[in-house]
Amino acid sequence: MWKKCFTIMGYKSQLVCVHVRCCSGPALPVHRITALQAVHSWSQHFQEKGVSEPELSSHYITAHVLGAKTIESVKKETLSELLSPEDTQQIWRLCAKRLQRLPVQYIIKEWDFRDLTLRMKVPVFIPRPETEELVEIVLSDFKNQTGSLSILEVGCGSGAISLSLLKSLPQLTAVALDQSEDAVNLTKENALSLGLQDRLQLHHLDIFKDAEAVVDHCGGVSAVVSNPPYLFTEDMSSLQPEILCFEDPAALDGGEDGLTVIRQVLILASRILQNNGRLYLEVDPRHPPLIQRWVELHLEELRYVETKHDFNNRARFCILQKKTNKQELQDLD
Amino acid sequence: MSRLLLSVRALYTVSPGPTRSRGAVCVSPGLRVPPVGLPWTLLAAGKKDAVELPVLNEEELEEQFVRGSGPGGQATNKTSNCVVLKHVPTGIVVKCHQTRSVDVNRKRARDILREKLDVALKGELSEITVKKKESVQRKQDKRRKVNESLEKKRLFKEALAADTKPSDV
Numbered sequence: 001m002w003k004k005c006f007t008i009m010g011y012k013s014q015l016v017c018v019h020v021r022c023c024s025g026p027a028l029p030v031h032r033i034t035a036l037q038a039v040h041s042w043s044q045h046f047q048e049k050g051v052s053e054p055e056l057s058s059h060y061i062t063a064h065v066l067g068a069k070t071i072e073s074v075k076k077e078t079l080s081e082l083l084s085p086e087d088t089q090q091i092w093r094l095c096a097k098r099l100q101r102l103p104v105q106y107i108i109k110e111w112d113f114r115d116l117t118l119r120m121k122v123p124v125f126i127p128r129p130e131t132e133e134l135v136e137i138v139l140s141d142f143k144n145q146t147g148s149l150s151i152l153e154v155g156c157g158s159g160a161i162s163l164s165l166l167k168s169l170p171q172l173t174a175v176a177l178d179q180s181e182d183a184v185n186l187t188k189e190n191a192l193s194l195g196l197q198d199r200l201q202l203h204h205l206d207i208f209k210d211a212e213a214v215v216d217h218c219g220g221v222s223a224v225v226s227n228p229p230y231l232f233t234e235d236m237s238s239l240q241p242e243i244l245c246f247e248d249p250a251a252l253d254g255g256e257d258g259l260t261v262i263r264q265v266l267i268l269a270s271r272i273l274q275n276n277g278r279l280y281l282e283v284d285p286r287h288p289p290l291i292q293r294w295v296e297l298h299l300e301e302l303r304y305v306e307t308k309h310d311f312n313n314r315a316r317f318c319i320l321q322k323k324t325n326k327q328e329l330q331d332l333d
Numbered sequence: 334m335s336r337l338l339l340s341v342r343a344l345y346t347v348s349p350g351p352t353r354s355r356g357a358v359c360v361s362p363g364l365r366v367p368p369v370g371l372p373w374t375l376l377a378a379g380k381k382d383a384v385e386l387p388v389l390n391e392e393e394l395e396e397q398f399v400r401g402s403g404p405g406g407q408a409t410n411k412t413s414n415c416v417v418l419k420h421v422p423t424g425i426v427v428k429c430h431q432t433r434s435v436d437v438n439r440k441r442a443r444d445i446l447r448e449k450l451d452v453a454l455k456g457e458l459s460e461i462t463v464k465k466k467e468s469v470q471r472k473q474d475k476r477r478k479v480n481e482s483l484e485k486k487r488l489f490k491e492a493l494a495a496d497t498k499p500s501d502v
Contacts, residue, residue, distance in 0.1 A: 112433035132436035
C-alpha cells in the first residue's frame with residue numbers, strides 16, 4: 001500500500017510528491033508481551049523498513065505510552081512487566097505512524113526544549129537543539145541586567161524561544177509573531193499550560209505584508225530574537241521525509257540564498273530596537289559573512305557584533321546591535 | 334603529590350553528592366574539540382549539604398554528540414541528544430542521555446563529571462589516608478606483640494625462679 005504525501009514548496013507552488021511506503025507493521029500480538037519486548041520488536045521493524053533512528057523512535061514512543069519521557073526513566077521492573085492490552089494497542093498505533101515517517105515529536109505530540117515540555121502539532125515547526133543555545137546566548141547577555149526587559153520574537157513556531165526566555169527571566173515581557181495561525185495558536189496553548197501568558201503578547205502577522213503593524217506593536221524592545229526560515233530553496237528537496245512531508249515549508253524556506261526573511265528581520269530590528277539593543281539570529285552556516293556585509297552596505301543603524309558557533313562547531317548565531325545616534329554619526333566620518 | 338593535596342584541600346569540603354540514576358555510564362570513544370564560550374555557572378547549587386565540587390575548565394573538556402552527520406539546524410530533525418563529555422587531564426568520560434533536551438544533558442553531564450572528579454581526587458586522598466592508617470596500625474600491632482612477648486618471658490623467668498628457690502617448709 002503506497003501513500004502519497006504532498007508538500008507545497010516555498011513561495012512558488014510546486015507540488016512535490018513523496019511516495020512513502022506505508023504498511024501496518026507487525027501484527028498486534030495475540031498474547032500479552034512486556035514493554036521490553038514491544039521496544040525490541042518495533043526497533044527491529046523500523047530498522048527493516050529503513051526508518052531513521054529505529055531504536056530511539058521505539059524507545060520514545062514506548063516510554064511515552066508508559067507515562068515517561070525517556071526509556072531510561074522507566075523502572076526496570078515496569079519494563080519487564082506485561083503490558084496492558086490498552087497500552088499494547090497504543091504502542092502499536094503510534095509506532096505505525098512512525099512507519100509513515102511522522103516525526104516522533106508529532107506522534108507523541110510533545111517535546112522538550114531546555115527545561116520546558118511543549119506541545120507539538122503538525123505542521124508547526126519542531127524546535128531544534130541548536131536553538132537551545134540561542135536562548136543561552138540571550139540569557140547570558142541579560143544575566144546582569146536589572147529592571148524590566150522586553151523582547152520581540154519573529155517566527156515563534158511552538159513558542160520555544162519566547163517561553164523559555166520568559167520562564168528564565170521573571171522580569172521579561174515578550175511579543176511574539178508568526179505568519180502561521182497554527183503557530184500562533186500552538187504558542188498560545190503552550191503559554192497557557194506554562195502559566196506564562198500574562199507576560200506574552202501574541203500576534204498573527206506577516207513581517208512583509210504587515211511591517212508597519214509590527215513596528216506599531218513593538219517599538220523600543222530591548223532585544224529581537226529569531227530563528228527565521230533560513231534554508232536555501234534548492235536544499236529543500238533533499239530534506240529527510242520527516243521534515244519534507246510534515247513540517248510547514250514556510251518555516252524552513254528562506255528563498256534562493258536563504259536570506260529573504262532574515263533581511264526583513266534585520267530591517268525591522270533596525271527600526272524597533274532600543275539604542276544598544278541587540279538582535280540574535282539563528283542562521284545557516286554560510287550566512288554570517290553575507291549578513292555582515294549586507295548590514296554594512298544597507299543598514300547603518302546596525303552594527304555586526306559577533307558570530308557564535310553551535311555544539312557541532314558550525315557558525316550558527318549572529319549577534320547585531322543597534323547603534324546609538326552618536327555612533328551612527330561617527331561612522332559617517 | 335603534596336602540591337596536589339594542597340590544591341585539592343583548597344577546592345572543597347564535604348562528602349560526595351548522591352549517585353546519579355541510569356543514563357550516566359562511563360565509555361571511552363574517540364573525541365574531538367568542543368565549541369567554546371559556554372556561559373554556564375560552574376558551582377554546585379541547590380544542595381542542602383552545600384557540596385563544593387571541583388570547578389571545570391571548559392578548555393580541558395572534549396564534547397561529542399551522537400546526532401549523525403546531517404547539516405544540522407532546521408535542515409535536520411533528529412531525536413538523539415546523547416552527550417559524551419571527556420575530562421582530558423584525567424581521562425574521565427561521562428555519557429548522558431537522561432533527558433530529551435541536549436542543553437539539559439550537557440549541563441547534567443558536567444554535573445556528573447564534577448562528581449566523578451570529586452571522587453577521583455578525594456579517592457586518592459582517602460587512599461593515602463588509609464595507607465597511613467594501615468602503617469600506623471601495623472606499628473602498633475608490632476609494638477603490642479613485642480610487649481606481650483617480653484611480658485611472657487618475664488613471667489616465665491619469674492616462674493622459673495620460683496620453682497628453683499628452696500621452700501621454707
